[in-house]
Every structure is written in structure tokens, then in C-alpha cells.
Amino acid sequence: MVRSPRSHSSDFKKGPWTPEEDEKLVDYIKRNGHENWKALPKLAGLNRCGKSCRLRWTNYLRPDIKRGKFSEEEERVIVNLHSVLGNKWSRIANHLPGRTDNEIKNFWNTHIRKKLLQMGIDPNTHKPRTDLDHFLNLSQFLGAAQFGNTADPVDTFLQLQADATQLANIQLLRNLLQIMNTNTLANLESNSLLGSQNPNLFEGLGDGATISNTKESFYPVSQDLFNPLATPQAPPNDFQAISNLWASYEGGFGPEGLNINNNSLSSSYGTQTDQNPLPALVSASTSPGTSIVNQKESKGDPSNYSTGTPATYTVFEGWEKLIDDDYYSSYWKDILE
DNA sequence: AAAACAGCCAACCGCACAACT
DNA sequence: TAGTTGTGCGGTTGGCTGTTT
Numbered sequence: 119m120v121r122s123p124r125s126h127s128s129d130f131k132k133g134p135w136t137p138e139e140d141e142k143l144v145d146y147i148k149r150n151g152h153e154n155w156k157a158l159p160k161l162a163g164l165n166r167c168g169k170s171c172r173l174r175w176t177n178y179l180r181p182d183i184k185r186g187k188f189s190e191e192e193e194r195v196i197v198n199l200h201s202v203l204g205n206k207w208s209r210i211a212n213h214l215p216g217r218t219d220n221e222i223k224n225f226w227n228t229h230i231r232k233k234l235l236q237m238g239i240d241p242n243t244h245k246p247r248t249d250l251d252h253f254l255n256l257s258q259f260l261g262a263a264q265f266g267n268t269a270d271p272v273d274t275f276l277q278l279q280a281d282a283t284q285l286a287n288i289q290l291l292r293n294l295l296q297i298m299n300t301n302t303l304a305n306l307e308s309n310s311l312l313g314s315q316n317p318n319l320f321e322g323l324g325d326g327a328t329i330s331n332t333k334e335s336f337y338p339v340s341q342d343l344f345n346p347l348a349t350p351q352a353p354p355n356d357f358q359a360i361s362n363l364w365a366s367y368e369g370g371f372g373p374e375g376l377n378i379n380n381n382s383l384s385s386s387y388g389t390q391t392d393q394n395p396l397p398a399l400v401s402a403s404t405s406p407g408t409s410i411v412n413q414k415e416s417k418g419d420p421s422n423y424s425t426g427t428p429a430t431y432t433v434f435e436g437w438e439k440l441i442d443d444d445y446y447s448s449y450w451k452d453i454l455e
Numbered sequence: 456a457a458a459a460c461a462g463c464c465a466a467c468c469g470c471a472c473a474a475c476t
Numbered sequence: 477t478a479g480t481t482g483t484g485c486g487g488t489t490g491g492c493t494g495t496t497t
Contacts, residue, residue: 457497459495460494460495460497461493462492462493462494462495463493465492467487467488468486468487469485469487470485471483471486472483473481474480474481475480476479476481
């Protein structure tokens, strides 16, 4: 049942709060608390609706509000939590003491979102962007000369597509290397990620859903997440790291093994040191039975590769596509070696 | 100097849902 | 059981401010 929120709303003042109104609200809450928001404005001598008072208090006047710029640490926390929770701003805010959901939401929309887009990451899916506009921009960034001077729009398009694919591959490699580089770090960076008061990333995150129901994360926790120009330093045993990641993937990071409400996850997540701690890397669209084998069976469709399949494209899937492609295999080997 | 534009963010809107009557 | 109320939440808006033309 949904009541009409507009009823009587015209009787109340709207718009920006004055310092006098703020003072009245703070004074009243200090003395009496805020058990009943509907009755509060009248008792406090305010011509505002209770909802307006509640918002003003929770988003601005509360004494524990932390104002000012978001730190890089907070930024990382937001990005990582968003990759798991999506637009659950209040849930994200629970892990950032002093920050409100509204503040985080605004920060996301005005700062982080843009950064991710500029990095070629879809802020909604946390996966590489494959839309043509993005690659057109990147292509322009790299210089039009690289694409030749063909006047044929089809040729131009194909060339753009080819370069876009290569750019996507470069980005995949970068993120893979970052995973390797930060795999241990992320084991978790949750200590620093969420601060000492939040030792467990997933504590309290679950409400019956599993991670498979949430958005997957494309990238790991990374120190240079927002520095697209940073060069990742690969550890010496990259291939071993990849093998470990695959092993983790095959060995129990499937959706059914990641019920957030399951205590075993919380404990194992916080203590494991030899597995990829980033469960969100598992494709949400990949069922437990959909193994690498099945994915290999579908690799024959070149359109999937050249155009990408953004809805289901993960680091691992992308890696497999890369290493299975004859043309690119030597290319990547060269880079990795 | 002024108009146009863009970015930012506080506040509002409306839906959802639990608790209550 | 149906209706009402209170609150939480995510999306959107409008106005302020700084920058560009």
C-alpha cells in the first residue's frame, strides 16, 4: 500500500534550509531525540514536513557527518563495494563511517563514474567498455594517423573495430596483471579497504542474495586503479598466478559456493591467503556447471571476440579468449615474457 | 563584462515495505 | 485481512558556483 506523499505537502516549506531552521532542528533533536519524524517539525517549531527534517538531519546536521573531500581510500572502498552491491548507496554508506548515502551517490555520479568511463570501464557492470563511442574516443586519442587515410567508411569501421579489440585486450592484460599484483594485497586489502572497524567485507552485506546475484567486479583492488597510464609490474610467476586463479575459479568460486549469508564464507574469506579473494570476478551469468570447457566450446564464434560480449565478459573469460586465439597468443606471450 | 555552459550537490520525489491499527 | 502510517531508499531535479567563450 502506497500512501500519497504529496498529501499536505504544499502546506510545508520546501527548498534550502536556513541556519535558523537548522538550529531549531538540532536543538530539538539534542533535547528530545527523533523518535517520531512526523510530529517533530511541529514540536520543533518548523514549517517543514517530517521527511524533510529527517533528510536534513541524516544528510547534513548529524554530528557524526564527515564532510570534505573523499580520500583515495574511501574512493577505493566505494568502487569495490559498488562492484559487489551495485547502487545500494545506503549499504555502501554503512561501510564508510560519517558518509551518507546521498553524499556517496553524488560522489559516484560526479567523479567515480567519469573516471571509470575514461578508463574504459563500464561503471554499471564494472567490466571493460566495448561500446563503439568509447573506442572511437580512444582511437582519436591515439591519433587518427594510426588508422590510415582510407576514405571507405566500412574499412574505417573495421579498422576501428580491430584497434578497439586490441585496446580491450591491452586493458584485459593490465587488469590481469593487477589482479596478480594485488591478489595478495587484496587478501585482503579488506583490512585497509574497510578500515579496522570493518574487518569483514561481506559482513552484513547479504540479505539472502548470493554474490552471483550481484554485479561482478572486473578489476581487483588496485593502487593505481584510477591511473590509466600506470604501468603494472607483473610478478615473476605470472603464469602460476593465472593457474591459481583458474584453480580458484574451478574449485569453488561458483555462485552456489558464495552465499554471503553463509558464515563459512565470512570466515574463509577473511582468512584465506592462497586463493583469489575476489569472488566477484566470477561471471554472474556463468552457472556452476558452465565450466571452462563449455566456454571453450563457444569460442568459435569470432563475432564474440571482435565485438565483445559485454554482458558476460569477465577477466577469466577474456583471458581465455586471448590465450586461445592463435593470432594473439604469440602477442601476449611476447608481452608476458 | 556578460552571457553561456558545465559541474556539483542539497533537497525533493515517489516507490517499497515493515509495523501498526 | 485490509487499510494506514512511518521510514528507508534510489533516482532526479534545480539552483548555486566556477569556468569558458
